[in-house]
Amino acid sequence: MRNDRHALFAAHAYLPQGWRRDVLLEWNDEGILEAVTPGVAAPAGVGHADGPIVPGMPNLHSHAFQRAMAGLAEYRAHASENFWSWRDLMYRFAARITPERLEAIARWLYVEMLKAGYTSVCEFHYVHHAQDGSRYANAAELGQRVVDAAAQAGIGMTMLPVLYQYSGFGKREPRPDQRRFLNTPESLLDLLLTLRRERPANGALAYGVAPHSLRAVSEASLRALLHGLDAHLPGAPIHIHIAEQTGEVDECVAATGRRPVAWLLDRFDVGARWCLVHATHVDEAEAAALAASGAVAGLCPTTEANLGDGLFPARRYLDSNGCIGIGSDSHVAVDWRAELRLLEYGQRLMLRQRNVLASEARPQVADRLFHAALAGGARASGRAVGALAPGCRADWLILDVAHPSLHGREPGDWLSGIVFCEHGGTPIAEVHTGGRRVVHEGRHEDEDEAYAAYREAVAQLKA
Numbered sequence: 001m002r003n004d005r006h007a008l009f010a011a012h013a014y015l016p017q018g019w020r021r022d023v024l025l026e027w028n029d030e031g032i033l034e035a036v037t038p039g040v041a042a043p044a045g046v047g048h049a050d051g052p053i054v055p056g057m058p059n060l061h062s063h064a065f066q067r068a069m070a071g072l073a074e075y076r077a078h079a080s081e082n083f084w085s086w087r088d089l090m091y092r093f094a095a096r097i098t099p100e101r102l103e104a105i106a107r108w109l110y111v112e113m114l115k116a117g118y119t120s121v122c123e124f125h126y127v128h129h130a131q132d133g134s135r136y137a138n139a140a141e142l143g144q145r146v147v148d149a150a151a152q153a154g155i156g157m158t159m160l161p162v163l164y165q166y167s168g169f170g171k172r173e174p175r176p177d178q179r180r181f182l183n184t185p186e187s188l189l190d191l192l193l194t195l196r197r198e199r200p201a202n203g204a205l206a207y208g209v210a211p212h213s214l215r216a217v218s219e220a221s222l223r224a225l226l227h228g229l230d231a232h233l234p235g236a237p238i239h240i241h242i243a244e245q246t247g248e249v250d251e252c253v254a255a256t257g258r259r260p261v262a263w264l265l266d267r268f269d270v271g272a273r274w275c276l277v278h279a280t281h282v283d284e285a286e287a288a289a290l291a292a293s294g295a296v297a298g299l300c301p302t303t304e305a306n307l308g309d310g311l312f313p314a315r316r317y318l319d320s321n322g323c324i325g326i327g328s329d330s331h332v333a334v335d336w337r338a339e340l341r342l343l344e345y346g347q348r349l350m351l352r353q354r355n356v357l358a359s360e361a362r363p364q365v366a367d368r369l370f371h372a373a374l375a376g377g378a379r380a381s382g383r384a385v386g387a388l389a390p391g392c393r394a395d396w397l398i399l400d401v402a403h404p405s406l407h408g409r410e411p412g413d414w415l416s417g418i419v420f421c422e423h424g425g426t427p428i429a430e431v432h433t434g435g436r437r438v439v440h441e442g443r444h445e446d447e448d449e450a451y452a453a454y455r456e457a458v459a460q461l462k463a
């Protein structure tokens with residue numbers, strides 16, 4: 001039976017068709033929207049939102065533990081710093097992660113995500129084993145800690161245990177500092193099934209897999225993984241790092257004769273359940289084929305800028321109806337607004353034009369990118385999220401139109417104010433997930449406790 005705590009009235013809400021007036025949202029005990037009705041009078045006894053409502057943003061790419069090293073690699077130690085020198089530092093950091101530290105870091109990270117308006121996250125989880133590479137008594141110990149952190153913070157999750165087998169193309173022997181990551185397709189599927197048994201999927205939790213990259217798996221092991229996945233979780237999401245670095249593109253060409261995206265599309269049935277993270281280096285033919293496949297290009301602009309990766313040809317890809325979503329990846333920034341802004345600014349700087357990623361149908365850049373990232377993020381997460389529509393998770397943000405970035409603006413300019421203006425504080429006043437308010441007046445309900453545990457974990461990592 002529905003009661004009045006399961007309904008909310010908003011003077012303005014961003015529906016799949018755009019902004020609508022006088023919208024009634026109704027959801028059930030499982031946190032799923034049952035009805036979204038625009039143009040109605042506010043029913044008696046139903047609460048009114050304090051501002052306009054927009055869907056919460058799905059974050060399609062996260063490595064939770066990396067949050068604790070954000071800002072620690074911004075100095076020059078060698079004549080030439082690049083992704084690979086950053087990775088050495090990240091590996092040293094990964095070696096010091098314990099189950100308790102990981103849970104504390106992830107919990108705080110997810111609090112930060114919720115405050116920023118991310119209401120779900122795809123966790124590309126690759127640190128699986130103890131420091132010496134041996135298995136924990138519960139093989140899924142670390143993944144379980146991350147799932148628990150998400151549940152505590154109140155963020156939706158798609159958990160993607162990562163298959164990492166080799167250190168390079170041609171089944172190159174793994175390095176000693178990769179031993180915490182290593183599995184076979186069989187042991188990774190075991191780990192996934194253990195995790196799913198201990199923490200069953202529910203309205204806030206789904207599962208998939210992530211072959212780490214073409215350099216870290218072989219064609220045969222990727223086939224074995226996907227075969228096993230379909231036996232247990234048919235249709236579940238598949239995420240892979242694909243073409244972040246020109247170095248890995250060159251190695252892929254040397255090993256296979258093809259570029260990574262072309263090779264993958266050629267050999268595997270890549271469709272809407274796939275997310276190609278960092279499809280940064282694609283040529284024109286690859287971009288067109290990727291767009292036509294229905295797979296999501298997973299873009300992480302602040303991390304890609306931080307690591308000096310390069311720029312994705314976003315205009316051509318979007319104009320071919322390609323699907324995109326955004327992720328915070330290394331968490332140097334935890335802010336979807338910054339990701340969308342930098343996505344557009346990278347194109348502006350490269351092409352020396354303005355409003356590059358607008359379209360005829362959506363002339364406001366922020367509107368087009370927000371709409372695209374909601375749809376792509378939802379597709380990549382394999383969960384019904386990213387829209388204020390019946391059947392979707394009741395995840396939304398309530399905006400503060402008195403914030404200096406939004407004050408005096410018409411509804412049609414609110415998303416531009418949110419994405420392109422940065423004037424301190426946050427214009428996101430409230431965040432609700434599964435119909436429950438977790439952030440109020442910009443503060444998360446467990447903020448103090450989660451931050452204390454995070455500070456303790458960082459102190460131990462530094463010791």
Ligand code: ZN
Nearest residue numbers: 063124241329
């Ligand atoms: Zn990544």
